[in-house]
Amino acid sequence: MSLDVVYTISSTATGGGRDGHVKSASGRLDLDTRPPKEMGGSGEGTNPEELFSAGYAACFLGAIHAVARGEKVAVPADTTVSVTVGFGKTDTGFGINAAIAASLPGLDQAAAEALVAKAHELCPYSNATRGNIDVDLTTSV
Template identity: 55%
Template sequence: MSIPTVDVVYTAVATAENGRDGRVASDDGKLDVVVNPPKEQGGSGAGTNPEQLFAAGYSACFQGALSVVARQEKQDVSGSRVTAKVGIGKTSEGAFGLTVEISASIPNVDAETARALVEKAHQVCPYSHATRGNIDVKLTVA
């Protein structure tokens, strides 16, 4: 499988200090957060963590993809919400791995249309492209 070329129109830049127990900041200063491992991983849980940041980015990106698909399909997704749950744990090989569950609530369409829109958004979303074949991503419609 070849990697498609990307005509980059924007590049986000963030730098981490002290890894999962430190600080992450964007080069423009709009993001500057303390990161700490969650209590479930033996950390203080005082700050955010990379999985929360990934879930925030994925849910926002997926919501954008859903809006694009809805416009193409002439469907109303106003009032919709997308939630991403990102899990981290050990793989069967002993490495660390991630799982993702994307849940979409789309109140202005029927369940069948909502499922179709979510499936199409999964084909459009850049995060979905990046994770496809690498992370188990489960899609649900709430």
Template identity: 55%
Template sequence: MPLTESDVLYTAVATAENGRDGRVATDDGRLDVVVNPPVEMGGSGAGTNPEQLFAAGYSACFQGALAVVARQEGADVSGSTVTARVGIGRNEEGFGLLVRISADIPGVDAETAAALVKKAHEVCPYSRATRGNITVTLG
């Protein structure tokens, strides 16, 4: 079920200047970064890029979802890390993204870790938002 305005707990606001070759800043001043296309896409690579920012947000959100699922399952995920690899490339519509999410969970066996990651993928807001829109693989 879609979220409504009355359901919103927090809203982040960011403004970009000059697109992929400029600057992005949040309205509260906590984030203010230069963005440049990566060298692989013809840019200078001097700043960060939208894919890195998306990977940062997705990995942090997924880590939170993993912690929620672990609490529900009684699993210990302390010391765990989540890595999001975000790729961009050309497709039939122009450009598209793909994501690979991996988690290192030292406190559990491989089978339990895989089950926790799969469950986290079901509840993570980023995973839910991208489902059916971009390729997201776990592993």
């Protein structure tokens, strides 16, 4: 895949990874990381899955807006995207899955589903994960 890079950002993890600290080069992200209670940790910091779900949700919502602009469709102001990330053991180690729930109140169901499907093709997170993890996509209006 050829990529014409227009932006780069770097983040650094220190300490014990899941039990440590992450900081972006810009300094806008500066967080302690802790395993969630479900994984035996304190749950008092963020974790890679939480950060991934937040980034995926924001990126996917941006993709919905980009597709809508191209199709001259007005995106309802109260449109939301929630991404739930699951973490667990696999046969060879550990893995994640994702469930994307897009809500576009006021749009016709078929139109909303078409918009979300096109956003799923455009979103960089969706493209990065396609074929690598299970992603469940639902759309409500």
